Amino acid sequence: MTGTGGALVTLSGVSWHFDGSPAPVLQGVDLTVAAGEVVVVLGPSGCGKTTLLRIIAGLLHPEPGTVRVAGRAPVPGQDSAIVFQGYRLLPWKTVAQNIGFALHALPAPQREARVARYLELVGLAKFAGAYPAALSGGMRQRVALARALACQPRLLLMDEPFAALDAQSRELMQMETMRLIAGAEGPAPGIVFVTHSVDEALMLADRIVLMSPRPGRIDQVLPVPFPRPRWQADPRHGPDFARLRQHLWDRLRAMVLSDPQSDFYGRG
Numbered sequence: 001m002t003g004t005g006g007a008l009v010t011l012s013g014v015s016w017h018f019d020g021s022p023a024p025v026l027q028g029v030d031l032t033v034a035a036g037e038v039v040v041v042l043g044p045s046g047c048g049k050t051t052l053l054r055i056i057a058g059l060l061h062p063e064p065g066t067v068r069v070a071g072r073a074p075v076p077g078q079d080s081a082i083v084f085q086g087y088r089l090l091p092w093k094t095v096a097q098n099i100g101f102a103l104h105a106l107p108a109p110q111r112e113a114r115v116a117r118y119l120e121l122v123g124l125a126k127f128a129g130a131y132p133a134a135l136s137g138g139m140r141q142r143v144a145l146a147r148a149l150a151c152q153p154r155l156l157l158m159d160e161p162f163a164a165l166d167a168q169s170r171e172l173m174q175m176e177t178m179r180l181i182a183g184a185e186g187p188a189p190g191i192v193f194v195t196h197s198v199d200e201a202l203m204l205a206d207r208i209v210l211m212s213p214r215p216g217r218i219d220q221v222l223p224v225p226f227p228r229p230r231w232q233a234d235p236r237h238g239p240d241f242a243r244l245r246q247h248l249w250d251r252l253r254a255m256v257l258s259d260p261q262s263d264f265y266g267r268g
């Protein structure tokens, strides 16, 4: 799962300014993501993390700057799959239909076989015919993850996917996600994962990209050295975890307290 192979994603000088907004959201972002690498983007609220994901997905075109996924400008829905915080399942479709929704290009027998395989992988085979309303938050997020993985994307974009879950479900989903990705067919996808949680970043990332507030720039990039699978040799009680955690918190606190636009300005 560490970053082997060439760059899957390359961002060069990426900036973004919403029409009518007083300041740019992103400025001069340079970033690469290797095939199979997990890059976690961490930063204060409003620093442009979701905007960055939308640019990598090809939903927004940077101005100025370039983005390449596997060597070309990204095509939405073709070069990546996205998992959102709010699941975005279709309530009128069953679990199986939701997972198969993006697989319409496959002939029916192949589509059904693939849906069955991913239902099995996320442990929801018994719920194939259920509707999202009948599922818990954790189960819905597993369906959303299965739907994304079933497309066998080379790039998986995850936008605070577990933020709405309770603490136990959140930790189980972090663990499950790493297991599912390792167990999915084909080469492991590159992952760009957005979060506010320092601990989540440290448990999931090969590298953490720490962003500064408005306009969002890369403040620093930290390699995370803990071996995988991380829930077996749990690094959370070791001194290296505590040191990295402290470093990230100190930096986040300093950036937020010195940001004149932050609600916390002047409290430091």
Ligand SMILES: Nc1ncnc2c1ncn2[C@@H]1O[C@H](COP(=O)(O)OP(=O)(O)OP(=O)(O)O)[C@@H](O)[C@H]1O
Pocket: 018, 019, 021, 025, 043, 044, 045, 046, 047, 048, 049, 050, 051, 052
């Ligand atoms: N469509 C839009 N038009 C104008 N401004 C926008 C639009 N979408 C987002 N913004 C603003 O751009 C900034 C960055 O938004 P973005 O959602 O990318 O940040 P974020 O880091 O993901 O935020 P959070 O951590 O709170 O989810 C915010 O100030 C937001 O209010």
